[in-house]
Amino acid sequence: METGARQSTLRSSNLALVLRTVCAADGPLSRADVAVRTGTTRATAARLVDELVAGGLLDEGERLALPRRGRPATPLLPGARIGALGLQVDAGLLAARVLDLRGRVVAERVEEDDLVGSDPARTLGRLGVLTTGLLAGVPAGLRLAGAGLALPGLVDGDLLLRAPNLGWSDLAAVDLLSGHLPDDLRPVLGNEADLAARTVAETAPGRPGPLRDFLYVSGQIGIGGAAVLGGRVVTGSAGWAGEVGHVCVDPEGPACRCGSTGCLEQYAGRHALLAAAGLPLDTPPAEVVARAGDADVRSALDAAARALGVALAGVVNVLDLPAVVLGGHLAALAEPLRPRLEELLGRRVLSARWRRPVVAAVTGPPAAGATGAALRALADVLADPVRRLP
C-alpha cells in the first residue's frame, strides 16, 4: 500500500536527491553547486550536505584555491569509505570486486578457470575463499553496504533455478556461499546479463552512462541479455527477463538445448559460432577476428550477424531502442559483425527510416557482472541514504 508523504519524507527524499546529484556530477561540487542543481536554497543544501558528510556518504575534499574570485568552495565527493562487494561465477571465471561510492575498484580478484559442469558447492566455496582473501586486504575504514552475486542463469530470490552454461540447477546459491562470508553480508543474487547491462547504464553509482535506452546482448557460451529502458534494467515481473538468446531466428533452424528450435544462441553463441567456423571451442575471440578472412570463419560470422540482425530487430521493433550494445565475446567480435548487423537492423527495424539503431560494444574490464552486482548494492544506498545515517 502506498503511503502518504510526511515531513520526514521530504528530508529523506531531498537527502537522496543531494547524494544523487553529487554522484552524477562529472567533478566535485560545492554546496552552492548542489543548491543550484537541486533548486533548493544554499541554506537547505548545506544542511543536507552536512548530514550526508556526517554519515560518511559524502566526503569533503581539500579546499583547492582555484584562480577564481570569491570564497573558495569546499569540494564534495561521494563517500570513499562506503563500498559494496560484487561477486561473479561464470563459465570461465570467478570474480570478486569491491567498489566504493565513487565507482572506484578498491580491490579485486579474478580467477580464470573452466567451471562448466563444476560442482556448485565446491565452486562457490572457492569463491568464498577468494572473497575472504579479498576482504582481508580491504582498508579497515571501508564499510560494506551490501553484496551481490552475478550468475549466468535464471534466479529466484536466494535460489538459482537453472544456469545451463554451468550445468547447474535448483541450487540454494546464497546459502552455499554465505557460510564463507561475514554474517552481515548476505549476497543478493542477480542475473549476469542484467548486472552487466547495469554497468553500461551506470558508469559509477548514480552516474548515468551515455546510453539510457538500449538492448544489452551478452555473448557467453549461450547468449543472455537485458533491455534497459530509461536507464533502468528491465528484470521482468519474476526477474527472468532478458533471454534474448532464445528469441527464434528461424523456426526450421537447429534444435536448442532449451527444447525449442532456431534460437539466436544456436547461431551467435560462442560454442555455436566456433563450431560453425570449424575452430576449437576454446578459441579466444581475438583469434576469431584474426581469421575473419578464412572462408569458414567468415561464413560463421556472417550467419551470426544475420541471426543477430533478425532477433535484435524484433526486440528493437517492440521496445523502440536506439542502440544495441554487444558484450561478452560478442564485444570482441563487434567489428566484423557490425556492418552486416547494422545493415540488417536498418532494413528490419520499422522506425529505422527516422532513427537508425546504433551498434556499440562494451569496453571495460572483464567480469562486468561483478561490477554490476556491486553497483546494484550501492544503488540501494543511493535510493535510501537515511538508513545509513545516525
Place this chain on the structure above:
Amino acid sequence: METGARQSTLRSSNLALVLRTVCAADGPLSRADVAVRTGTTRATAARLVDELVAGGLLDEGERLALPRRGRPATPLLPGARIGALGLQVDAGLLAARVLDLRGRVVAERVEEDDLVGSDPARTLGRLGVLTTGLLAGVPAGLRLAGAGLALPGLVDGDLLLRAPNLGWSDLAAVDLLSGHLPDDLRPVLGNEADLAARTVAETAPGRPGPLRDFLYVSGQIGIGGAAVLGGRVVTGSAGWAGEVGHVCVDPEGPACRCGSTGCLEQYAGRHALLAAAGLPLDTPPAEVVARAGDADVRSALDAAARALGVALAGVVNVLDLPAVVLGGHLAALAEPLRPRLEELLGRRVLSARWRRPVVAAVTGPPAAGATGAALRALADVLADPVRRLP
C-alpha cells in the same frame, strides 16, 4: 534537472495520492477509509479530501445509512464533472468518446466506414464534425480536462509519420483536426495499440486492471501491439515501441510491405490471414470462427497461431511477461488460436517451466483506442491534481 521537494510538494503529492486512492477503490470510500489506506491521520486525509471536493475532483455522495454502528460516513467518488475526450481513426471506423473521472462513458459516437486510402484532411474533418456533435450533447457541467487521438501508426509529437493501414504518412494530424475543436482542446496523438493496451492495464482512471505485466497484441489489417510493464505502457524513447507485427517469424518468409521478410503480420494480420484462408478480405472474424472446420481456414488459423507463438515467445523471453492479451480481430479469434498458441509459448518460453504464459482476449466495446486516449488525458489529471485546483 530534478528539483528538490518543498512543503508544497508534500501537499501536491498527497493530494495526488488521495485522488488515486479513491479512484483505485472498488466502491466509494469515506474520509476515514482514505486515512487508513494512505497511512495519514484522519485530520490530514479530511483536509486533502476537502480540497479535492472543492475543486470538483472528488464528489461527495449521498450519506446512505448502512445498518452499521457509528456515525455514517460520507461516500467519496471520483468527480463526475471532470471528463476527457478520446478520439480514434482506424481502417474501419471513426470514434469519439467522452469519459469521466469515474471511467463512465458520458457520450460516444462511432461511425463505421472503410477508411483505407481515404483523404486525411476529409476524414479528420469528418471526425471533427462527429466530435462537435458529440460535445453539443455533453452535459454543461462537465469540464473536459484534455483530449487524445488514437491513430494506427507511428506518431511523433503532433505529426503522424506513417499509418500503413490507412495509407497515410507525414501528416500534421493535430493541426488538421484542431480547427474543428474548441481552442482549448488540442488533442494529444497516440498510437492506437499503446492506447488500447492502456484500457487493459487501467479499467478506469487510476484503477489498475487485473494484469500488470503483459503484451498486448492488436490485430488489425496489420498487427500492432504494446508491452505493459508494471501497469505502464512501454512507449519507447521516441514513442515508436510496440511494433510486434514486424517481429520476424521466418527470415525466408513472404515479403512484408515494411521492406523486410517473414514479419508476423504476414501470417496473423487480418488481410494475410483471410487471404491464406481463401476468404474475402472483409469477412468478419465471427464468420472465420464459424468456418474454422474448413481445411483452408483451419490451416490459415494454424499458421497464424504458429507465427504468433514464435514471435510472442521471443518477446516474452526478453521481457518476462506472464500474459499475452489479444485485441482487435485476434480477440475474436482467440478461441481457435489459443490451444496452439499456448502450447507454443509453453515450449518456446524459457521460464514456462516455472510459470506458463497465459493467453487472454480483450472483451470490451469497440474503439478501445478512443477510450485509451481519454484515459491518458485523465491520467494527467490524476498525476497532478493541484493544477486543477484554485
Place this chain on the structure above:
DNA sequence: CGGGTTTTGTTCTTCCGTAGAACATAAAGC
C-alpha cells in the same frame, strides 16, 4: 426512551523541514 458505544469528521496545538533574508568568510581585482 435515554444513556453508553462506536465510528466518523473537525478543531487545535505541536513539530519538522524548507524558504528567504541577513550575515560572516575568504578569496581576487584594482
Place this chain on the structure above:
DNA sequence: GCTTTATGTTCTACGGAAGAACAAAACCCG
C-alpha cells in the same frame, strides 16, 4: 587597503502533517 564576488552559516517565518481532544451521528441495550 578597499571593493567585489562567491561560498557558507545563522535566524526567522511559514506551510503542512501528526497527534490529541472534541463534536456529531448513528446503533445497542436495558
